Amino acid sequence: LAERPIKAGDWIITSAGEGTVRRISVRSTEIETFDRATVIVPNSTLITESLTNWTHRAKLGRIGVRVGVGYESDPDAVRAILLACAADHPTILQRPEPAVFFMDFGADALIFELRAWVGDIGLGFGVRSDLRFDILRRLRAAGIAIPFPQRDLHIRSGLEALAGRDRAAVDKAAKGAPTATGARRRRGREGS
Secondary structure: OOOOOOOOOOEEEEOOEEEEEEEEOOOEEEEEEOOOOEEEEEHHHHHHOOOEEOOOOOOOEEEEEEEEEOOOOOHHHHHHHHHHHHHHOOOEOOOOOOEEEEEEEOOOOEEEEEEEEEOOHHHHHHHHHHHHHHHHHHHHHOOOOOOOOOOOOOOOOHHHHHHOOOHHHHHHHHHOOOOHHHHHHHHHHHHO
C-alpha cells in the first residue's frame, strides 16, 4: 500500500465487494458499498489480489449502453439517434467524442453500443439510465422497434412420438385392439 494503489475516496472493485474507500488503517481498509454497507478488507488481500480502481488517477471514465433494434431498422438512423442522445446529455463530454459501434447481428436484433465519456465515472450509473430512457423514447418516436426474443414451441402428442418406434402397436392401441404387451399383462393377472 506504500505505492498508493488506492486512497480514500477511490471507487474500487475487489473480490470482497465494490464501493468507495473510506479509511485505510495499518491492517485493513474500510470500503463503503453503494448500498451503504461497510466492508472491512485486510490490506494483505488488497496487495495480493487484483483490484479495479476506477478513480486511481482521475474520475474521468467511459460508459457504454447496448441496444438491440429490429432487423428492418435503418442502421444509420439508429446511429444518429444514439449520438443525439449523447450530445444532448449534460454530463457526457464531447471530447473525446461519443461513438456508436455496430456490435453484432444478434439472434433477434441488430446490436449497437453507444460509448461516451463522463467527467466523473461515479455518475456513470445514472447517466446510463438517463440515456436508456432517452434512447427508448427517441426510437419509439422514429418507429424503430426494440424486439424481444421469440421462440416457437412444437408439441407432439404421445401417439405421434411413438409412431416412429412401433407403428403396429400404435395402430392397435388407436383401434382399441389388445397389444402383445397388454395381453401378457392380462395373462399375468389371470394367473395370480
